[in-house]
Amino acid sequence: MANKNVSHVIFDMDGLLLDTERLYTEAIQNVCDPFNKKYTWELKQKVMGKKESESVKIIIGADKLVRHLHKHNIPIAVVTGSDTASFELKSQNHKAFFSLFHHLVLTGDDPEVRHGKPAPDPYLIGARRFDDGVEPSKVLVFEDAVNGVESAHAAGMQCIWVPHREHDRAILEGKTELILNSLVEFKPEEFGLPAFES
Incomplete structure (x- = not known):
């Protein structure tokens, strides 16, 4: 898909900005244990758990990206199911x-x-609440869940x-603008945003 320049960015929170998903998985498995039930990957998909090594990438990548966008006065917001x-x-x-965040x-x-x-x-309301009432086509969203991408x-x-x-990943291959392993891989200039300083 061809990327279009954007002026605003919205982030999901759980599993993307904060490593809350791993904690959810552990808590749910603790509830299942007395019943000898396994909290399987099929069920976890909506929880999107992360291992500790991935958690570090989340925290570092999210912090670096959010602070970079804020420093360059790019309006940013969070849209979460919480x-x-x-x-x-x-x-x-x-x-x-x-x-x-704005x-x-x-x-x-x-x-x-x-x-x-x-x-x-959720995302239409998120865009509407920016001071300038940005057009949805000018907003870039970061998500870790399929229903969020949809x-x-x-x-x-x-x-x-x-x-x-x-x-x-085949579920959304070619159906979303970009698939990343971590926010650390994101190159803002590919969407018309200020590049990271080297």
Whole structure:
């Protein structure tokens, strides 16, 4: 797919900006253990767990990219399926990091969001809340889940998929703008954004 220049960026949160997905997987398996049930990959796909080595890449890549975009005055936001209480818990040790974002859309309890991902609503609302009311085609989304990629595309936005290493990439091969192993691999200039300083 040919990349188009963008002016705004929106990030998913769980598994992309924060390594919360691994914790979800462990917690769910702990609940399953007394019943001798296995929390399989087929079930985990919506949880998108990360190993510790991948977690480090998430944290380093996300921090570097977010701070770079903020430094260059690129409007950035977060659109997550979390509700307010869940977000407060997950972000309590990351207040400075999340203060860099123009706004957050917490679709779990946001009254404007009628339908969550994969519907376009979350990302359309995210774009509308930027001060300049940006056109969806000028927004680049980063997602780690298939339903998030589908949501971004349904909203008319370009989307970069950063899937779990076990995910079948063929599902979206040729159907999304770019597939990365980590945010560290992202080259902003390919989407008309300021390049990283060398």
